[in-house]
Amino acid sequence: xxNEQKLTPEQxxxxxxLANNFIFYKVMRxxxxxxxxxxxxxxxxxxxxxxxxxxxxxxxxxxxxxxxxDVFIKETGRIHDIELQTTNTKELPERARYYQGLMDLDTxxxxxxxxxxxNSHVIFICMDDxxxxxxxxYTFENICLENERTKLNDRxxxxxxxxPICAKISTDTEVRSFFEFLxxxxxxxxxxxxxxxxxxxxKHNMQWRMQYMTFERLERYAFMDGHExxxxxxxxxxxxxxxxxxxxVETIAECIGLPLxxxxxxxxxxxxxxxxxx
Numbered sequence: 489x490x491n492e493q494k495l496t497p498e499q500x501x502x503x504x505x506l507a508n509n510f511i512f513y514k515v516m517r518x519x520x521x522x523x524x525x526x527x528x529x530x531x532x533x534x535x536x537x538x539x540x541x542x543x544x545x546x547x548x549x550x551x552x553x554x555x556x557x558d559v560f561i562k563e564t565g566r567i568h569d570i571e572l573q574t575t576n577t578k579e580l581p582e583r584a585r586y587y588q589g590l591m592d593l594d595t596x597x598x599x600x601x602x603x604x605x606x607n608s609h610v611i612f613i614c615m616d617d618x619x620x621x622x623x624x625x626y627t628f629e630n631i632c633l634e635n636e637r638t639k640l641n642d643r644x645x646x647x648x649x650x651x652p653i654c655a656k657i658s659t660d661t662e663v664r665s666f667f668e669f670l671x672x673x674x675x676x677x678x679x680x681x682x683x684x685x686x687x688x689x690x691k692h693n694m695q696w697r698m699q700y701m702t703f704e705r706l707e708r709y710a711f712m713d714g715h716e717x718x719x720x721x722x723x724x725x726x727x728x729x730x731x732x733x734x735x736x737v738e739t740i741a742e743c744i745g746l747p748l749x750x751x752x753x754x755x756x757x758x759x760x761x762x763x764x765x766x
Contacts, residue, residue, distance in 0.1 A: 497704035501697060505673045506687050507615070507651075509558070510700050512572040514693075515686045516559045522686065523559055525679060527568055529662055530611060530649060538563040560591070566607040567591055576616045584610045584646045592644075607643040615671070617650045624653040699743040702726065724754065731755055 495503070504511050516523040517540065524535055539562045559570040569587055573580060588610050596605055619626055626648040630640035655667035662677060669680040690696055723744050730740045737755055741748040 497701045500704065501691065501700055504687075504691060504700075505670075506683055507572070507574065507670050509572050509574060510696075510703060511687055511690055513558050514690045514696055515683065516570065518690075519682075519686050522679070522682060523561065523570070526666070527561065527570070527611075529660070529666065530647070531568075531609065533566075535563055562595065562606075566609065567595055568609045568611065570611045571613065573612050573614045576614070576618050580612055580614070580618055580648070581646075584612065588644050588646070605643065607645070609645050609647060611647045611649065613649050613651060613670070615651050617653060618648065622653065623650065624656075624658055625649050695739070699739065702730070702743045724750075727751055727754055 500508075506512055506515060516526070520538070520540055523540070524538055527533070527538075528535055540559070558572060559568075561568040561570070569591060571587075577583075588608050591608055591610075592605055596602075617623075628646040628648075630642055630644065632638035632640070649667075651667045651671050655664060655671055658664040658667065662679065665676045665680055666683075668674050668676065669683060673684070675681050675684050723746055727740050727744045727746055727750075730744070731737070731751070731754060737748065737751045740746070741751045744751075
């Protein structure tokens with residue numbers, strides 16, 4: 489089998505399954521019922537009504553580190569973020585902490601009391617056991633170190649689902665079938681049959697295919713040069729090239745990872761200036 493790093497973007501697209509970050513993001517964002525079912529299944533909850541956040545990027549100000557959320561969901565009393573993590577970056581606990589804080593800031597309006605903060609759930613679906621303890625699921629909440637029966641009750645939870653272990657030993661058949669589909673593309677239930685169809689539809693979407701190709705190029709730049717300054721400059725260059733081809737600014741922002749405001753600023757450089765009439 490050819491090494492994943494040696495595959496071309498086109499080959500990666502052809503081989504992509506739900507375990508591909510980009511495909512997972514598109515399927516969950518564009519099929520809310522499938523996303524709702526996944527949330528209910530993983531957290532063993534019932535969701536009456538939910539709202540998929542229109543913006544996947546949260547930016548507080550120019551000095552703060554913005555975040556791109558895979559799937560950000562709001563419902564009555566709760567907020568959720570679902571992230572698919574294919575590699576262990578050694579910083580997932582810290583990232584979960586940061587995501588949770590910004591999600592709270594994004595949903596609590598100025599002047600609202602802190603009691604109105606919603607229950608917050610950050611969910612990482614991991615392909616590796618990042619804690620090396622052999623558990624299918626790791627759920628964290630804040631407790632008192634001096635008395636472990638005493639909880640902080642800040643209603644902030646972090647969940648790490650380890651896909652290969654869940655696929656083997658999860659006691660819930662639906663959960664186990666989902667993770668088996670995620671890691672092996674094996675369809676066993678009506679839900680995974682739906683997901684398989686959604687993945688196929690996503691791969692036939694030419695606009696998404698173009699977005700993925702650009703995304704892959706940026707990933708390669710990041711692999712070759714990890715300096716943020718260089719990446720920012722390259723992102724601006726790529727956005728500029730796409731603007732010249734009249735690609736919609738929303739698509740460019742989503743694909744490149746730049747704030748929409750920055751893309752709109754760049755767009756002004758390519759709008760012809762009308763000559764005044766004499």
